[in-house]
Amino acid sequence: MNYPRYSGIWPVAPTPFTDNGALDLPGMRRVLDLMIDQGVDGICILANFSEQFLITDAEREQLTRLCLKHVAGRVPVIVTISHYATPIVVERARLAKDLGADIVMMMPPYHGALMKGSAAQTFEQFQAVGEVGIPIMLQDAPLSGVDLPVPLLVEMAQKIEMLKLFKIECPQAAAKLRALIEQGGAAIEGPFDGEEAITLLADLDAGATGTMTSAMIPDLIGPIVRDFAAGRRDAAIAQYARVLPVVNHENRQCGFRSAKAAMMAGGVIQSDFCRHPIAPLHPATRAMLLELLTPLDPLVLNWGR
Template identity: 30%
Template sequence: MLRGILPVLPTPFRPDGAIDEAAMRRLVAFALGSGVDGVVFPGFASEVESLSGEERRRLLAVVVDAVAGQVPVVAGASAASLEETIAHCRDALAAGVGSVMIQAPRGIGADREAVTAFFRGVAEAVPGLEIVLQNAPAPRGSDLDPRTILAVVRDVPAVRWVKEETLPSGPAITAILAEAPAHLAGVIGGGGARYILDEYARGACGAMPALELADLHVALDRAWQAGDRIRARTLYMRSLPLLVLQALYRMRLTKHVLTRRGVLHNAEVRAPTPELDPWSTADIDGWFDEVADLLTVMPPAAAEAVGAR
């Protein structure tokens, strides 16, 4: 089952721009040490559009090997065409991953029949998959309405989960769960966990945020599941300033924070994202310091750096 906190792993790069397999192992170790319930790779937060097919395959193999069966791995398999998506799904199966996350290509639009035919085509070409239908907002996603999603789920039993991250995500989650067929195992929230409490209140079974606050998000999830709504809300409110900034700076913020935490050795980014200037960096560092007492997984050197600020 996919539930709880399943972060999307960033792609680490060396200073020369090449992928960094050793750093990917550190990211997985950090995720596991944080108590996550699964990991996702690659996704939007992995700068997936900047990765070659070979880089995706190599890093997914590293992730699977480093996870070593301790938690589920979800392989991102979205692509611009049905044929490419099928190829990514086969790569996932070859790596030992049976759960894939797929967004309908923007090129087919949001037509109900076209989207259903796409997912049916994937399921028929690669039997045995469990699919997470990712519904991202425009312009990167197709912004599918709940009726279209329900039509796909009913027609394609291989779709076992929906990752709903349109804006606002809450009403869509409510609509999907109200009429979900029995084989749909759950709806997972996205959007960087910026709306996680509303998503959980509406019945979402988990969230797929970025990685940098994984231990805080796990603590929030556990508090919610234990019925401690006050603790969950407190953790959410303290995380929110960083998550708001993350919406602007995306993986640059993720990697900057992970360097602060001693997990990454640099914050190299391939994807076109806003640069961090001294003012934005200071803003991020200030809010990071505000939540440092909640971060339980931190190498000693990183902890000393936080204490010295």
């Protein structure tokens, strides 16, 4: 079967820190190697699940250079470039392109609860990045608080040549994906979902071709996407039912801390430290995460041992 160009599982790489909060650069390389061994179709860096909001501008550039050099074309890499200021987003897009990134991902312009880009400003920012000449994934996430109705997304897809992918992770994502695909047609080249795949089956049924999860269990979620695309619906549903308890625990209890907790348990990284003001996982929450993960025997728990 010929799969769409933008399909499969493209997880977000977590950013490991040492116990004192410094970037763990050897750990970052190990995270990337693990993800490739997990059978991912692509890797996203510097996203929300990479703790981009806790990383300095200098660290962003350092991580971008390190990740692209280390992956070295083994899989495509998406670099997240979101920022409220359009000139900064454009500058980040140019750097990502110059360093060899395959795609950039961005949310609409926002800064806090009250400074949100209008429909026109959102269009203009994406249009400006489109002129850089690198494919764009639009991230429609509740974090931005910006309303992105389907007609606006379709207009952007049709008028901004480089806007090719859409990561839809708003409430009722399946309904929005279905409407986006129906109204946007061929302009919607890569309809993806997110939110750790907690709504994956409904989103695939609505026409999603890919998913952007955490890096915790892509080796177990990737086959669900491929089975569904190949028409093996029963197999996809059975595997999804198997992993859903840990996906639910990750999504509702742990967030981005789950992948690093699992990677530390499996010897991939030495610390699951998160910078203040993010609190560490409660020991009971961590224990249940590992209790749910262990019977699944994911690569993350064995790769570093």
